[in-house]
Amino acid sequence: MSEALTLGGLTAGEFLRRYWQKKPLLARGALAERAGIVQPGTLFSLAGRDDLESRLVRREGRRWRVRHGPFDPRELRRLPRAGWTLLVQGVNHVLPAAQKLLDAFAFIPYARLDDLMVSYAPRGGGVGPHFDSYDVFLLQGEGRRRWRISRQRDLALVDGAPLRILRRFRPAREWELRSGDLLYLPPRCAHDGIALSDCVTYSIGFRAPGAQELGARFLEFLQDE
Numbered sequence: 001m002s003e004a005l006t007l008g009g010l011t012a013g014e015f016l017r018r019y020w021q022k023k024p025l026l027a028r029g030a031l032a033e034r035a036g037i038v039q040p041g042t043l044f045s046l047a048g049r050d051d052l053e054s055r056l057v058r059r060e061g062r063r064w065r066v067r068h069g070p071f072d073p074r075e076l077r078r079l080p081r082a083g084w085t086l087l088v089q090g091v092n093h094v095l096p097a098a099q100k101l102l103d104a105f106a107f108i109p110y111a112r113l114d115d116l117m118v119s120y121a122p123r124g125g126g127v128g129p130h131f132d133s134y135d136v137f138l139l140q141g142e143g144r145r146r147w148r149i150s151r152q153r154d155l156a157l158v159d160g161a162p163l164r165i166l167r168r169f170r171p172a173r174e175w176e177l178r179s180g181d182l183l184y185l186p187p188r189c190a191h192d193g194i195a196l197s198d199c200v201t202y203s204i205g206f207r208a209p210g211a212q213e214l215g216a217r218f219l220e221f222l223q224d225e
Contacts, residue, residue, distance in 0.1 A: 005104040006030055007182070012107040021135060024149055024173075025184040031104065032180030035141045037097040038200060040120050044073040046088050046095075053089040057127050057163065064128060066162040082124040085195075092116040105137065105204055114205040121145075121195035129169035129192035131155055135206040137184050140177040143199025147183055148174045150190040166190055 007015050007027045019025045047054040047069050054069030056076075069088075076086060092098040098116050105113065114134070118141075129148075138147070148171035158165040169190060176196065177183060185191055193201065 005107075005182075007184070016107075019184060019186075021186045023151075023186060024189060026175055026177075027182045027184075029180045030182035031101070031139055034097075034101050034104065035139065035179045037101060038091065038095065038118050038141065038202070040198070040200065041073075042095075043086065043088055043091075043118055043120050043200070044071075044076045046091060046118075047071045047076065047086055048073050049094070052091070052094065055087045056084065057087065057125075058084040059126075059128070064161055064163050064165065080122075082122050085119055085121040085125040085127055087117055087119045087127075089117045090115045091118045101139075101202065102204065108135075108206060114207050117203040117205065119201045119203065120199070121201075122198050123195055125195040126193050128161075128163055128165040129171075129190060130164045130166055131188050131190045132185070132205070133187055135184070135186055137182055137204040138177070138193070139202040139204065140179055140181045140183075141200030141202060142179055144176055144178055144196040145199050145201060146174065146176050146194050146196055148192045149185065152190055155188065155190070 007025060007030060010018070015025070046052055048071055050070050052069075054071060056067045056069070056071065058065045071086075092102050092115055098118070102113065102116055148169075150170050150172045152168075152170050152172075154166075154168055154170075156167045158167050169192060171192065175183065
């Protein structure tokens with residue numbers, strides 16, 4: 001395991017055997033030194049680039065709305081003080097510090113690594129209860145966020161919603177994450193994160209590639225190295 005990353009005192013082998021694709025793990029203060037690499041102002045600027053994918057998610061009553069960027073940073077600064085989330089994908093491709101954050105997860109096979117998504121939300125912001133089909137590490141940057149999770153089998157989605165929102169989310173556990181805390185979630189683990197204050201969250205996603213993609217990613221690795 002990378003020397004910069006500690007998962008509750010577990011070695012890489014222990015984590016992979018006991019938690020990877022099996023059950024959630026919360027590691028307090030796992031990456032405190034990396035938690036401030038992206039500030040809100042920087043993220044607003046990145047959301048204005050046309051070579052990065054960005055989304056703005058807002059909840060209005062029981063309805064969800066999604067807009068795709070690029071966005072004018074001045075527009076983002078005029079948004080309400082609560083109830084929305086800005087997400088920017090692939091930040092590691094343009095910020096060296098973000099790539100170094102990904103490097104802390106080098107104990108996971110290279111071909112499984114996807115990219116780094118960074119989100120900003122004022123109080124009350126979130127993207128609704130959902131599940132991912134891949135492993136994900138959620139690192140809390142500045143601010144506080146409450147995560148509720150569930151291993152429920154009912155994964156039915158809200159019809160017609162612009163996001164994959166779970167129709168019947170039944171949380172079983174809950175944590176409040178602060179700067180530097182790291183939460184690992186295995187595939188299909190239902191979760192819902194709500195900002196308790198202005199906060200930045202880093203999402204390190206992994207995927208299960210097919211044989212063709214696995215070979216392509218291995219060739220990419222050989223070129224990089």
